[in-house]
Amino acid sequence: MVLLKSHSCGELKKEHVGQTVTLAGWVDRRRDHGGLIFIDLRDRQGIVQVVFNPEVAKPCHEVANQMRSEFVVRVSGEVARRPPGTENLKLPTGEVEVTAHDAEVLNPSRTPPFYINEDEEVEENLRLRYRYLDLRRAGMQENMMLRHHMVKFIRDFLDAEGFIEIETPILIKSTPEGARDYLVPSRVHAGKFYALPQSPQQLKQLLMVAGFEKYYQIARCFRDEDTRADRQPEFTQLDLEMSFIEDEDILNLMERLFIALTKTIKPEMKVMEPFPRFSYTDVMERFGTDKPDLRFGLELKDLSDIAARSSFDIFTSAVAGGGKVKGICAPGCAGYSRKQLDDLNQLARSCGAGGLVTVALGEAGGGGLDELTQDMVRSAAAKFLTLEQIKEMAERLEATVGDLLLVVAGDASTVNTSLGALRQEIGQRLKLADPGTLAFAYVKDFPLLRKNEETGYWEPEHHPFTRPWDEDVSLLDTAPGKVRGKHYDMICNGLEIGGGSLRIYTTELQRRVFRLLGYTDDEIEERFGHMLEAFEYGAPPHGGIALGIDRIVMLLARRETIREVIAFPKTQSALDLTFNAPAPVTEEQLTELHILLREEEE
């Protein structure tokens, strides 16, 4: 192998002492002692100290004099044990150093716009503009490495399980349901467009019809929707599909994969196992969200029966109107200020709740609930609740003196959603979630369909290929909202990291579902004809799952956003700041694509 270097900086140890080596890398830091110059030389593997001594090699010392941070240099010299007392235990290579005999600046560097060699927060748009420098920083190198190891582990694991990786096209057809498509105009076919896949969903089902039985792919997906900390316009999924299986086959496989994966590449993180399975209804009732962070408790409790006996109009009318009154306990938060309570109220309102009733139980450090008296209670609802009712609520919420009860009244789904948000907020404020733990779980038994209140149409909770429960199929015509789907989500630490389902594999049932979703037969034929046709040629029962690789790396890397684990991510407004994309194209390009730009109105 012809390289500019014989060794990596990071690999040098005592064993190399006496060897002559050639290194190449970046100047991490320079310490000039007038006589001696120390250069910390960095490459991907690590850092080693190079000593330039004018008495050993004068010309070489002069080269080092020119070196500055991030210069790319090549150094030859002898690996030497450091003089006693000068070893640096903080460096893996700290027992040795390289005495330079020869050095060369391969390429100088301008002073970087931000620190490469320090772990300091830098404004994100600056990092993105100079992403190649940002990626040079240790933290980002680690993230990319972790991502590589994770994807490699997944490939090896699935290969050993008999899966084969098959690539599917990036240029496919727009199916205007679901997310907005990214479109690509066709040059050859005037006025027609390809769409980038939102996921390889239909393709992987067709691969099952093709008889591959076990398929997977590390697949890029595209959705033209607004971004979030955990959402990008393009993202990567582990896409997987199997034939002749039940849902538990997939869930067990994924459970084994993630336990093995974590133990291998992130052994210091704790994984809660086995992965619990929740029903959708259960998880909504207990946590107020379909992706709860299970690293802490603080479960929602139904207080409707107690509330109904109170003289608090908001409570009684909610219950009388078929709604619910539920609450959670914020431990130790009885002393919350007006402002803090206001913020929580605001959060509840932003989730659609009419308001939030807070009940502060005395002062922290007080005795047990038995010692609670009416005048220790601070609450707008205090005068409508008897001390007994307050105690009863507190008991059910496992609260004691010094705690704060958060109670919401209203229709069941709003109550759950807002308390779910409050639970998450309190968990965060009180740092209840151990950052070193991964709490995976499955959520199952979702409703197959959800009514769009605006359009009045039924819409799939997951996607239109999800198989309904066998015993619920008869409800499709009579009570579509009651039909349960064979759909499952994988969640971890409050994030949805994946979802999948068993699929419909007969033309008849698939057509029935499409009709229920409001498609005419013509539309069904035009949009999904190829699927229905495929099902007529021996489609096996099949199902699969898709997992968000970016989110999983983010969790393992303990980062707050997936941008930290994507080499070249986009901003919240979908801009690529490194390339400045999207960008205008030439008139010639547009002409070739048969495109005439509209004048934007307003």
Next chain:
RNA sequence: GGCCCCGUGGUGUAGCGGUCUAACAUGCCACCCUGUCACGGUGGAGAUCGCCGGUUCGAAUCCGGCCGGGGUCGCCA
């Protein structure tokens, strides 16, 4: 589209109506220094405080609008 947060030398922060001719740390430049490792020392350069407008005798500071970034709701089958 709604709501919230942020924008001050290269970088990260402080300053929040006059004392700002804008502070601190680090980086950068020059000189000194032969065992440092976030080396040290001396000196220096570097900011019309995101942009526009308003209030005021006076604005980095208060108000409004805009731009950019982020968080979130909507949206994400």
